[in-house]
Amino acid sequence: MAKLNITEQEASPENISSAQNITEPIKRKGKKKFTSFVIFILFIAVLVLGYGYYQKKTELKLIKDPKAQSELAKKEAMEITEKLKEIVILPSTDEIPEILTINDAELAVKEQANLEGVVNGDKILLYSKAGKAYIYSPSRNILVNILPVSMQRQQATAENQPQPSAQPKATSTTTPKAPAETESDN
Secondary structure (H helix, E strand, O other), X not given: OOOOOOOOOOOOHHHHHHHHHHHHHHHHHHHHHHHHHHHHHHHHHHHHHHHHHHHHHXXXXXXXXHHHHHHHHHHHHHHHHHHHHXXXXXXXXXXXXXXXXXXXXXXXXXXXXXXXXXXXXXXXXEEOOOOEEEEEEOOOOEEXXXXXXXXXXXXXXXXXXXXXXXXXXXXXXXXXXXXXXXXOOO
């Protein structure tokens, strides 16, 4: 092992403190960098949270406003229609279809056998003027089925309207009476 020869002059307290002074700026730079990094991360977190808050606030505003809901429905209809045009030729009417979303596919298939093959989230585009319904699956990007639709509107005529009767029908319901209790002589 090699011996270190340190003279008294090199081991003086002044030299030791000057060595500490040399390392102090390095420590300060490290602390400044760390502090700057933490501030930067906090700034980014505030931006992300602020953007999320703004998005939710805008979404809630759309949900509450009927006019905005109508615009949102039209926008969704146009987007789905554009995707569906790539798969099938749609009716040439200027009609915007009514869009229905299938939320419970099993129940829908039980109620109507024509809906076989649908999954949750599929869309039904109703073209009432053309008399057709297109079942489109956005998740699979396929046309599931095309169904004929007949919209029957009843017109109020004298024949269809119920006639008020002169005397209301009275229905009586009788309940059987319980047998009268008699006092017994004891």
